[in-house]
Amino acid sequence: MTRPGSDTDGWGTFGVTIVRGGATALKDVTLAAPRGQVSAVVGGDGAGKTTLLRALVGRILPVSGRISAPPTERCGFMPTGASGVWQDLSVNENFDFVAAAHHLSGGALADRRTDLLEQAGLTGAADRLAGDLSGGMRQKLAFCLAILHRPDLLVLDEPSTGVDPVSRVDLWRLIAKAAAEHTAVVMATTYLDEAERASTCLVLDRGVALAHGAPDKILASTPGTLTSGDAPTGDPELSWRRGRQTRSWHPGPPHPGEQPIGADMEDCVIALTLAEQQAGAA
Amino acid sequence: MWAMILKEFLELRRDKRTMAMIIVLPLLLLVIFGYAANFRVDSIKTEVVGPSASRVAAQLKAPFDVTEVEAGATESQAEDALRRGEVGVAVVTTASSTTSIALIDGSQLFTAESAVAATQESGGLLKPQILFNPTLKTSWVMVPALVGLIMAFIGTLVTAMGLVRERQTGTLEQLAVMPFRPSDVIVGKIAPYFVLAAVDLILVTVLGTLLFGVPFAGNVLVFALGSALFLFVVLGLGVLISTVSQTQGQAMQMALMTVMPQVLLSGMIFPLAAMAPGVRWIGYILPLTYFNMISNGIMLRDAPFTSLLLPLGVLAGMAALVFTAAVLRFRRDLAPSMPKPAKQAATPAGAAS
Numbered sequence: 001m002t003r004p005g006s007d008t009d010g011w012g013t014f015g016v017t018i019v020r021g022g023a024t025a026l027k028d029v030t031l032a033a034p035r036g037q038v039s040a041v042v043g044g045d046g047a048g049k050t051t052l053l054r055a056l057v058g059r060i061l062p063v064s065g066r067i068s069a070p071p072t073e074r075c076g077f078m079p080t081g082a083s084g085v086w087q088d089l090s091v092n093e094n095f096d097f098v099a100a101a102h103h104l105s106g107g108a109l110a111d112r113r114t115d116l117l118e119q120a121g122l123t124g125a126a127d128r129l130a131g132d133l134s135g136g137m138r139q140k141l142a143f144c145l146a147i148l149h150r151p152d153l154l155v156l157d158e159p160s161t162g163v164d165p166v167s168r169v170d171l172w173r174l175i176a177k178a179a180a181e182h183t184a185v186v187m188a189t190t191y192l193d194e195a196e197r198a199s200t201c202l203v204l205d206r207g208v209a210l211a212h213g214a215p216d217k218i219l220a221s222t223p224g225t226l227t228s229g230d231a232p233t234g235d236p237e238l239s240w241r242r243g244r245q246t247r248s249w250h251p252g253p254p255h256p257g258e259q260p261i262g263a264d265m266e267d268c269v270i271a272l273t274l275a276e277q278q279a280g281a282a
Numbered sequence: 283m284w285a286m287i288l289k290e291f292l293e294l295r296r297d298k299r300t301m302a303m304i305i306v307l308p309l310l311l312l313v314i315f316g317y318a319a320n321f322r323v324d325s326i327k328t329e330v331v332g333p334s335a336s337r338v339a340a341q342l343k344a345p346f347d348v349t350e351v352e353a354g355a356t357e358s359q360a361e362d363a364l365r366r367g368e369v370g371v372a373v374v375t376t377a378s379s380t381t382s383i384a385l386i387d388g389s390q391l392f393t394a395e396s397a398v399a400a401t402q403e404s405g406g407l408l409k410p411q412i413l414f415n416p417t418l419k420t421s422w423v424m425v426p427a428l429v430g431l432i433m434a435f436i437g438t439l440v441t442a443m444g445l446v447r448e449r450q451t452g453t454l455e456q457l458a459v460m461p462f463r464p465s466d467v468i469v470g471k472i473a474p475y476f477v478l479a480a481v482d483l484i485l486v487t488v489l490g491t492l493l494f495g496v497p498f499a500g501n502v503l504v505f506a507l508g509s510a511l512f513l514f515v516v517l518g519l520g521v522l523i524s525t526v527s528q529t530q531g532q533a534m535q536m537a538l539m540t541v542m543p544q545v546l547l548s549g550m551i552f553p554l555a556a557m558a559p560g561v562r563w564i565g566y567i568l569p570l571t572y573f574n575m576i577s578n579g580i581m582l583r584d585a586p587f588t589s590l591l592l593p594l595g596v597l598a599g600m601a602a603l604v605f606t607a608a609v610l611r612f613r614r615d616l617a618p619s620m621p622k623p624a625k626q627a628a629t630p631a632g633a634a635s
Contacts, residue, residue: 020619057459060619073461083452101460 437516
């Protein structure tokens with residue numbers, strides 16, 4: 001069950017099972033969130049990423065397992081789609097409101113606000129209504145609000161989804177800085193290149209953890225055999241396009257004459273998902 | 283085109299609230315306008331006082347419904363009965379004259395009009411004297427009721443819309459993970475609407491008295507107490523509606539479904555006394571009915587506090603009930619989702635992601 005814990009306990013979810021709407025949304029999922037590190041949660045639509053993050057910040061109670069997190073005032077949460085921003089308030093007013101909730105005021109708030117606005121490239125938009133900002137600017141504002149009080153645990157739900165490449169770079173810079181300041185960062189993402197940059201990665205599929213660990217270890221544990229070519233080399237159901245190339249995958253070791261390639265995180269997640277589906281079908 | 287029509291029907295079928303409105307609204311309007319829309323009052327509670335009270339009481343015909351005959355009571359006592367709202371007409375008889383004075387409560391507009399018409403047809407038995415609204419001005423009766431209607435509008439509709447906006451934009455979820463106590467969020471969300479409605483209440487009351495010359499005869503503190511209780515009821519309704527609505531459109535639909543019956547059945551437009559008993563009881567479960575009794579009584583009749591204990595008590599009960607329910611539901615929205623038994627605990631299914 002959820003309980004405030006110290007970082008010596010290790011924050012995260014441990015063997016957590018969550019039931020939503022009568023169905024199991026997460027089954028026995030463990031995700032450690034060490035301080036100073038970025039932990040990524042990846043998976044397709046309906047994998048359970050948002051459920052896991054909401055459980056971590058205490059919005060959903062598990063039926064079993066343990067959740068350890070700092071008290072509410074030491075957590076920062078950025079919900080998906082920049083919905084943590086009050087659109088009828090200006091950027092500055094958003095800052096003022098969240099700061100008041102965390103009892104931040106005076107010079108400390110002024111310095112922090114200036115610093116964050118500058119890092120997020122929002123200095124010129126400080127007096128604009130949040131609802132009038134572009135999607136990327138709103139996402140960055142939502143991030144700034146989540147981190148305003150220097151939380152010990154920062155939980156980000158797809159912070160870069162729908163954000164242009166330049167804003168993504170800005171966001172990643174902010175995320176990396178937060179981790180460097182000893183914050184435990186947990187983020188869900190659909191961008192697998194982002195997951196490769198994280199310290200640890202959890203791959204979810206339909207509520208089940210397919211892999212958990214350092215990205216290079218996950219890549220090294222890619223199941224089956226992966227090949228690349230101009231056309232599918234086996235079952236088309238087990239092939240997918242990557243740029244101009246087609247990836248093909250099959251379980252087990254390479255067939256004679258096959259030239260396996262090394263998987264990146266995207267290939268690895270697809271291979272893990274296909275392997276899980278095949279195991280389920282069997 | 284057929285695809286478009288089919289899609290529209292499919293969407294409508296799934297929008298249960300709109301479907302309910304399509305089915306319930308015509309029935310509601312039919313019932314209201316069939317049984318409640320009646321300006322003619324056929325029965326007026328009447329007290330007869332003075333030395334010839336028994337004789338005159340025996341001579342009175344409909345719409346006068348003699349409920350009390352007090353030969354020993356004075357004109358002043360009869361006026362007090364009107365002030366307390368116990369009767370609509372008080373007939374003051376004398377020993378010498380064959381014509382008695384019919385004191386008529388002008389704060390009950392349609393009752394008073396019926397009473398005046400009946401006195402003119404009494405063959406010289408009654409001479410009308412209208413109290414509290416001598417020229418039977420509609421504005422004098424409408425302004426006290428309008429005060430309540432505006433509070434109901436702001437309290438229910440505007441509050442519900444404001445609270446749902448927080449849910450619709452997803453910031454309610456954000457508030458729940460911020461270091462606020464549930465009471466901070468609830469009070470913080472409701473207090474501005476309470477203040478706005480209170481400001482509107484003062485504005486409409488002051489403007490009503492200045493522009494239309496509506497008197498404010500009674501006790502301001504009792505009026506403030508009644509208004510505060512009524513505000514708690516309508517604000518509670520607004521909060522309750524917000525907890526069962528996902529969008530502002532849904533909230534507006536539901537709020538209108540609570541405000542509209544109050545406009546039509548609270549006695550504000552159609553007199554409660556003229557409604558069929560089968561519909562009148564609906565009026566008696568609506569908070570605006572009781573606020574109208576208070577505002578009309580205080581502003582026009584200087585009704586004593588004891589005579590307003592019933593509407594004040596009913597509003598207090600409603601406020602406690604509705605506001606408690608609203609706060610409990612709102613707290614539930616801020617609390618973590620509780621696990622529900624799995625149908626297929628062994629088979630993981632897709633989650634919100």
